[in-house]
Amino acid sequence: MTKPTGLPQTMRAMILEKAGQPLTLKEIPLPVPAAGQVLVQVLACGVCRTDLHIIDGELNHPKLPLVPGHEIVGRVAEIGQQVGELKIGDIVGIPWLAYTCGQCHYCQSGKENLCENAEFTGYTVNGGYAEYMVAYAAYCFRLPPDYTGPGAAPLLCAGLIGFRSYRMADADAKNIGLYGFGAAAHILIQVAVAQGKKLFAFTRPGDTKGQAFAIKLGAAWAGGSDESPPEKLDTAIIFAPAGELIPLALKATDKGGRVICGGIHMSAIPSFSYDLLWEERMIRSVANLTRQDGHDFFALLQHIPVHTQTRFFKLAEANEALDQLRNSKIKGAAVLVMDKKN
Numbered sequence: 001m002t003k004p005t006g007l008p009q010t011m012r013a014m015i016l017e018k019a020g021q022p023l024t025l026k027e028i029p030l031p032v033p034a035a036g037q038v039l040v041q042v043l044a045c046g047v048c049r050t051d052l053h054i055i056d057g058e059l060n061h062p063k064l065p066l067v068p069g070h071e072i073v074g075r076v077a078e079i080g081q082q083v084g085e086l087k088i089g090d091i092v093g094i095p096w097l098a099y100t101c102g103q104c105h106y107c108q109s110g111k112e113n114l115c116e117n118a119e120f121t122g123y124t125v126n127g128g129y130a131e132y133m134v135a136y137a138a139y140c141f142r143l144p145p146d147y148t149g150p151g152a153a154p155l156l157c158a159g160l161i162g163f164r165s166y167r168m169a170d171a172d173a174k175n176i177g178l179y180g181f182g183a184a185a186h187i188l189i190q191v192a193v194a195q196g197k198k199l200f201a202f203t204r205p206g207d208t209k210g211q212a213f214a215i216k217l218g219a220a221w222a223g224g225s226d227e228s229p230p231e232k233l234d235t236a237i238i239f240a241p242a243g244e245l246i247p248l249a250l251k252a253t254d255k256g257g258r259v260i261c262g263g264i265h266m267s268a269i270p271s272f273s274y275d276l277l278w279e280e281r282m283i284r285s286v287a288n289l290t291r292q293d294g295h296d297f298f299a300l301l302q303h304i305p306v307h308t309q310t311r312f313f314k315l316a317e318a319n320e321a322l323d324q325l326r327n328s329k330i331k332g333a334a335v336l337v338m339d340k341k342n
Helices: 049-055 152-155 158-167 183-194 208-216 245-254 291-301 315-326
Strands: 010-015 024-029 037-047 073-078 089-093 098-099 134-138 175-179 198-203 222-225 233-238 253-261 282-285 310-314 333-336
Touching: 010 315, 037 089, 037 152, 037 315, 049 098, 049 175, 049 315, 073 134, 073 152, 073 282, 089 152, 098 134, 098 291, 152 158, 152 291, 152 310, 158 183, 158 233, 158 253, 175 183, 183 198, 183 208, 198 208, 208 222, 208 291, 233 245, 245 253, 310 315
Parallel strands: 175 198, 175 233, 198 222, 233 253, 253 282, 310 333
Antiparallel strands: 010 024, 037 073, 037 134, 037 333, 073 089
16 A cells, blocks of 8 residues: 555545435544555535435435545545556546446446446445545546546536436437536537537526526527427437426427436426327436446547536535525536635
8 A cells, every 4th residue: 555644634524414414514534545445635526416316315325424425526645455557646536436346247248337236426435525535446537637627526427427318319319408407418518519419408497597508508599498499309318307307308309319317316207198209219317327438528528628617615515505506506517625725
């Protein structure tokens, strides 16, 4: 193990002790990296809607007490045994997927996102709402030089899940609808527009500011989720956790089109008539991500620059950031930044 000098014995972290309750700021022992792990000094951690689902009890199998957060940009501070490539001082990104077994039939068939024994950052293992965290080196991404600042944090989930959702669209799709114009959509639209796609943004009804934001980022049209787009969609990607959007998206989608559900949680889907699905329309869900998604995404960003719209909060302000996200008051993404005086 590479053991640097000057590391603290304790760190501050925001702790979830019981679902449905606010996080608590506590001083806890500094974690020690096991074999294959690195200790990472957290520079920034995005505040994701998945964090809300965990804290509000909608994803009901968290490790408690828990340090949430899975959109992490950090600096390697200590290296455990059996770590090959990373070195102290490297800037890395840490995503939702924390560990896979490599042995189950999903891992063996290239579907590690479906691993039977997977661990997830900020859900089943402690995450980035803290000054330090440990992570398996094999699941950390080396970040391109232009994406090492706190604004890159949302790329580690909103960006990656948006990218995986986008790749589920038909390769020939031209008209793409994005339902829910938050962190994931505002990243994905920049990639899709750069690749010549025509984007249609759907926001909450009456959200004229969100619609103007989408137009500014290149959407050909923006309106409420209760509106019909001016052209049929080849693919609709749903980021909002609202099951009632599926029939609306199917109605807006052309024959043979696809509706992709990009969230980890969604409210109940209402019944709908078969004619909405008929004509070979398809509904698919996105589950987690693979490391290959991350490598491909960050390679793509070296050719297609993406700029995140972020609002920064101190670590101790995590509950405020979560409340603002819960009430749709964040345009783009919220990020906890650790180098601010907390």
